[in-house]
Amino acid sequence: MLIFNRDTWQEIFGSIQKNKSRTIITVIGVLWGIFIYIVLSGAAKGLDNGFEEKFEDVAMNSMFTWAQQTSVPYAGFKTGRPIQLKLKDVQILKTRVPEIQYIAPRIVKGAFGGESGSVVFGQRTGSYSIYGDFPVLSKIATQKIYIGGRFINNNDIEANRKVCVIGERTQKELFAKDVDPIGKFIRIDNVFFRVIGVKKFEDGGGFGDDGDITIPFSTYRKLYNTGNNVGWLAIAAFDDADVMKVEEDVKMVLKKIHQISPEDERAIGSFNLGEIFNKINGFAKGLTFLSLVVGVATIIAGVIGIGNILLISVKERTKELGVRRALGATPSEVRGQIILESVFLTLIAGIFGIVLGSFVLKIIDSATQETDIPYTNPTVPIPYVIGALFIMVVLGTLIGLIPAQRAVSIKPIDALREE
Amino acid sequence: MIEIKDLHKSYTIGKNALHVLKGINFNVKEGELVAIMGSSGSGKSTLLNILGMLDVADEGTYTLDEFPIKDLNETKAAKYRNKFLGFIFQSFNLINYKSALENVALPLYYQKVPRKERNETAMKYLAKVGLADWASHLPSELSGGQKQRIAIARALAAQPKVLLADEPTGALDSKTSYEVMQLIQEINDEGKTILVVTHEDDIAKMCKRVVQLKDGVIIEDKYVEQVRASDHV
Numbered sequence: 001m002l003i004f005n006r007d008t009w010q011e012i013f014g015s016i017q018k019n020k021s022r023t024i025i026t027v028i029g030v031l032w033g034i035f036i037y038i039v040l041s042g043a044a045k046g047l048d049n050g051f052e053e054k055f056e057d058v059a060m061n062s063m064f065t066w067a068q069q070t071s072v073p074y075a076g077f078k079t080g081r082p083i084q085l086k087l088k089d090v091q092i093l094k095t096r097v098p099e100i101q102y103i104a105p106r107i108v109k110g111a112f113g114g115e116s117g118s119v120v121f122g123q124r125t126g127s128y129s130i131y132g133d134f135p136v137l138s139k140i141a142t143q144k145i146y147i148g149g150r151f152i153n154n155n156d157i158e159a160n161r162k163v164c165v166i167g168e169r170t171q172k173e174l175f176a177k178d179v180d181p182i183g184k185f186i187r188i189d190n191v192f193f194r195v196i197g198v199k200k201f202e203d204g205g206g207f208g209d210d211g212d213i214t215i216p217f218s219t220y221r222k223l224y225n226t227g228n229n230v231g232w233l234a235i236a237a238f239d240d241a242d243v244m245k246v247e248e249d250v251k252m253v254l255k256k257i258h259q260i261s262p263e264d265e266r267a268i269g270s271f272n273l274g275e276i277f278n279k280i281n282g283f284a285k286g287l288t289f290l291s292l293v294v295g296v297a298t299i300i301a302g303v304i305g306i307g308n309i310l311l312i313s314v315k316e317r318t319k320e321l322g323v324r325r326a327l328g329a330t331p332s333e334v335r336g337q338i339i340l341e342s343v344f345l346t347l348i349a350g351i352f353g354i355v356l357g358s359f360v361l362k363i364i365d366s367a368t369q370e371t372d373i374p375y376t377n378p379t380v381p382i383p384y385v386i387g388a389l390f391i392m393v394v395l396g397t398l399i400g401l402i403p404a405q406r407a408v409s410i411k412p413i414d415a416l417r418e419e
Numbered sequence: 420m421i422e423i424k425d426l427h428k429s430y431t432i433g434k435n436a437l438h439v440l441k442g443i444n445f446n447v448k449e450g451e452l453v454a455i456m457g458s459s460g461s462g463k464s465t466l467l468n469i470l471g472m473l474d475v476a477d478e479g480t481y482t483l484d485e486f487p488i489k490d491l492n493e494t495k496a497a498k499y500r501n502k503f504l505g506f507i508f509q510s511f512n513l514i515n516y517k518s519a520l521e522n523v524a525l526p527l528y529y530q531k532v533p534r535k536e537r538n539e540t541a542m543k544y545l546a547k548v549g550l551a552d553w554a555s556h557l558p559s560e561l562s563g564g565q566k567q568r569i570a571i572a573r574a575l576a577a578q579p580k581v582l583l584a585d586e587p588t589g590a591l592d593s594k595t596s597y598e599v600m601q602l603i604q605e606i607n608d609e610g611k612t613i614l615v616v617t618h619e620d621d622i623a624k625m626c627k628r629v630v631q632l633k634d635g636v637i638i639e640d641k642y643v644e645q646v647r648a649s650d651h652v
């Protein structure tokens with residue numbers, strides 16, 4: 001095989017060394033192309049990873065639904081009737097929409113404009129949104145509790161315990177720096193609650209902030225006298241379910257339960273993270289695609305440059321190639337050598353570009369390490385790199401064909417006459 | 420060794436055809452040293468190029484060592500050239516970025532001779548032309564006479580049946596020319612068939628047979644008393 005022959009390579013190195021400046025210029029052309037490709041697609045991947053990391057605490061197939069006022073008269077009711085979700089809706093939804101994996105009824109005081117709970121610890125006071133929640137919520141949106149604490153559990157619900165999980169800001173505002181809030185009692189709307197955990201705030205899309213206080217749902221309804229009322233429902237579908245369809249089904253069932261016209265678009269509100277996530281994801285994917293297009297275009301430009309310079313070099317070497325042919329080089333040997341030169345130059349340039357590009361990506365990565373920029377682990381997937389190398393070999397071959405063909409199209413006798 | 424019959428060759432320049440060879444017949448036996456003479460433009464190089472399979476005739480037959488040379492494509496021609504023929508050019512045509520040794524070894528490279536053996540053979544022929552000490556030098560570091568000796572070593576390296584030399588002394592002064600002719604005579608003494616194109620009488624006289632070309636035909640073909648180049652050096 002031509003490629004495994006040491007002499008072939010010696011011939012190639014010989015002609016590459018002889019034309020140093022030519023070699024360097026061509027190599028830089030392709031190097032730049034692959035460099036752009038690696039940096040762009042790596043950066044896009046980094047953004048993609050970054051977004052994914054930001055959203056990893058939220059189940060992608062989760063949704064929220066709440067009730068508003070009817071906008072269509074139905075079943076003898078006038079339009080504008082306020083709808084109230086109830087605890088019993090949960091059970092009905094679970095049986096009628098089998099794609100639901102978890103469903104968490106939630107209720108809050110303060111988050112949506114109403115009066116917040118006023119909270120007191122010692123001399124310090126503040127007002128915060130008070131949430132009534134079930135432990136299942138943590139299956140839908142991960143609740144990161146700082147070491148030493150815990151989230152609401154089933155016993156809390158059953159015993160109507162007066163316990164609470166507070167936010168990071170709440171801790172900062174109510175407690176001195178050296179005070180461990182766990183086990184301390186704070187007064188929420190004049191009732192004492194024992195702090196059982198501090199929640200790390202994660203911006204997981206949607207609402208909520210770092211001052212939120214969570215108490216057991218059962219305790220909430222007694223404290224605020226809300227009966228079976230539910231503020232809204234957080235729902236997670238099974239992984240393989242289509243959350244958009246689940247969203248539709250859930251709304252249909254709720255409309256039935258509460259005697260709302262199926263045509264009423266306003267009575268039941270909802271929103272799903274999957275959709276939003278898909279939009280952001282689409283943006284990141286678009287970026288990846290764009291970088292792919294730009295990168296590949298730059299590589300192609302670089303390889304065409306190699307072809308161009310090889311063409312010039314073949315012209316310069318007409319006489320030499322004529323001598324070689326007089327001495328017995330067959331057209332395919334001449335062609336093979338020029339194509340190998342092209343592929344070799346392309347590959348060398350490509351490998352340098354990959355190394356340089358990875359190096360730059362590393363630098364960007366460490367520069368964004370401690371910042372808020374959603375940028376994580378900006379690696380170029382190995383298949384992309386291999387794909388790029390493969391493209392380069394193919395292009396290098398194709399482009400090399402032109403000067404190779406030009407080199408053998410001229411008869412040896414004419415080549416020898418050339419001065 | 421060489422038999423050509425009724426060889427014709429024309430070049431077309433624009434609309435005009437230039438009939439350069441108008442029916443050449445001649446035979447060369449093994450071990451001959453033939454000078455092809457004629458004024459400039461008489462078709463000497465054209466004839467030699469056809470014999471060297473660098474060009475093809477329009478008409479006529481060519482047999483080399485009882486092997487009919489016809490229907491040549493480039494690949495076939497390259498292989499035959501490599502196997503049967505050694506070329507010596509007026510302008511040496513060494514590859515300028517290769518050392519003397521690498522230049523001599525090049526025909527063997529195209530014969531796929533393994534590297535070690537190739538270099539040994541090349542070294543042997545370098546020694547034969549008296550330039551063993553110059554093996555690692557580039558052509559630019561050599562004199563004209565030395566370059567032509569390297570070229571002769573290269574032509575010999577593949578052990579061809581015939582050496583074809585087109586004005587081998589054309590770029591050399593007379594003293595160096597005689598040295599090169601002495602080398603050619605020595606190679607011929609060992610039995611190699613050699614054709615030398617020249618327009619210089621003194622060079623032709625150092626061959627054993629002189630063929631005169633004029634207006635595309637052979638006007639004279641005679642055996643001569645060979646003048647030994649060594650007498651002039």
Ligand SMILES: Nc1ncnc2c1ncn2[C@@H]1O[C@H](COP(=O)(O)OP(=O)(O)O)[C@@H](O)[C@H]1O
Pocket residue numbers: 430431432437439457458459460461462463464465466
């Ligand atoms: N490739 C070519 N195209 C056109 N005319 C040519 C070509 N090669 C040679 N000739 C012409 O053919 C004639 C013979 O050329 P050549 O064989 O080189 O002569 P010599 O070697 O005897 O000087 C010259 O008139 C030359 O101009």
Ligand SMILES: [Mg+2]
Pocket residue numbers: 463464465
């Ligand atoms: Mg001539």
